[in-house]
Amino acid sequence: xxxxxxxxxxxxxxxxxxxxxxxxxxxxxxxxxxxxxxxxxxxxxxxxxxxxxxxxxxxxxxxxxxxxxxxxxxxxxxxxxxxxxxxxxxxxxxxxxxxxxxxxxxxxxxxxxxxxxxxxxxxxxxxxxxxxxxxxxxxxxxxxxxxxxxxxxxxxxxxxxxxxxxxxxxxxxxxxxxxxxxxxxxxxxxxxxxxxxxxxxxxxxxxxxxxxxxxxxxxxxxxxxxxxxxxxxxxxxxxxxxx
Amino acid sequence: xxxxxxxxxxxxxxxxxxxxxxxxxxxxxxxxxxxxxxxxxxxxxxxxxxxxxxxxxxxxxxxxxxxxxxxxxxxxxxxxxxxxxxxxxxxxxxx
Numbered sequence: 255x256x257x258x259x260x261x262x263x264x265x266x267x268x269x270x271x272x273x274x275x276x277x278x279x280x281x282x283x284x285x286x287x288x289x290x291x292x293x294x295x296x297x298x299x300x301x302x303x304x305x306x307x308x309x310x311x312x313x314x315x316x317x318x319x320x321x322x323x324x325x326x327x328x329x330x331x332x333x334x335x336x337x338x339x340x341x342x343x344x345x346x347x348x349x350x351x352x353x354x355x356x357x358x359x360x361x362x363x364x365x366x367x368x369x370x371x372x373x374x375x376x377x378x379x380x381x382x383x384x385x386x387x388x389x390x391x392x393x394x395x396x397x398x399x400x401x402x403x404x405x406x407x408x409x410x411x412x413x414x415x416x417x418x419x420x421x422x423x424x425x426x427x428x429x430x431x432x433x434x435x436x437x438x439x440x441x442x443x444x445x446x447x448x449x450x451x452x453x454x455x456x457x458x459x460x461x462x463x464x465x466x467x468x469x470x471x472x473x474x475x476x477x478x479x480x481x482x483x484x485x486x487x488x489x490x491x492x493x494x495x496x497x
Numbered sequence: 498x499x500x501x502x503x504x505x506x507x508x509x510x511x512x513x514x515x516x517x518x519x520x521x522x523x524x525x526x527x528x529x530x531x532x533x534x535x536x537x538x539x540x541x542x543x544x545x546x547x548x549x550x551x552x553x554x555x556x557x558x559x560x561x562x563x564x565x566x567x568x569x570x571x572x573x574x575x576x577x578x579x580x581x582x583x584x585x586x587x588x589x590x591x592x
Contacts, residue, residue: 289578289585348540348543364514367505373544465584471584474580
């Protein structure tokens with residue numbers, strides 16, 4: 255089987271699968287593990303010859319959608335959409351007071367060194383990296399899937415965080431993720447370049463629509479983004495024999 | 498500073514700078530309140546990862562993630578998390 259799972263950004267991929275509707279995409283099982291809020295705590299560990307989830311919602315959804323309680327070496331291929339979920343970093347209200355040392359738009363802020371920002375970024379991703387290292391250790395066939403670019407209508411920007419700072423933090427985080435993954439030989443599928451605006455934000459035509467209740471979703475991408483991303487995932491991974 | 502292994506952590510500014518409006522002090526305006534200490538430590542551990550690294554116990558679904566900044570969590574964090582949960586429910590339904 256071919257599984258794609260992860261945080262709430264798998265939703266766009268699932269909607270995209272319905273639009274793509276071809277043989278390659280139909281063979282994929284796409285499902286959420288759960289909310290990304292649990293990615294900042296230890297959420298997985300190796301037990302015997304498998305990786306299990308410590309976070310109950312992830313464990314429940316793995317069983318519900320994949321019919322298994324653990325991920326182990328097999329003929330299955332896994333795509334994990336957990337990488338570059340950088341909203342946790344840039345939405346923090348500290349960025350209304352603090353800023354990176356250098357760059358346009360960073361004036362009149364308390365300055366943080368690049369080393370400090372690297373540490374903040376790495377602290378956010380440490381448990382996702384632990385999970386991916388566990389998969390590597392058990393020789394699981396997997397690849398990583400990146401989250402979309404930041405939304406320029408995110409509440410943190412609307413409430414005063416400078417968009418230049420958001421773009422900078424996202425760029426730093428993506429760079430560090432990219433190096434970490436390539437150092438380990440982990441394939442990562444990044445968002446299609448056509449979805450990225452010139453300033454590093456997701457183009458607005460790829461914003462998720464409002465909920466049926468009318469409530470705004472200021473965080474996710476839409477089905478068309480999912481279609482393009484899924485097409486890229488199939489294209490990139492088929493070239494490597496992963497899918 | 499030229500040594501890249503040495504960094505400045507602005508704990509004083511986090512408590513005493515004027516945008517904080519003295520909110521992290523005790524009423525006597527001399528001692529830092531527990532809330533102020535928690536605020537500083539939250540930023541510190543957020544930057545250095547020690548809090549998350551120290552949490553190893555297994556949680557149940559009824560327990561929220563352990564966070565030093567509980568009680569100080571900005572509203573936008575909760576709203577984002579709710580949006581993620583709602584979007585997942587909308588797309589995949591309840592178990």
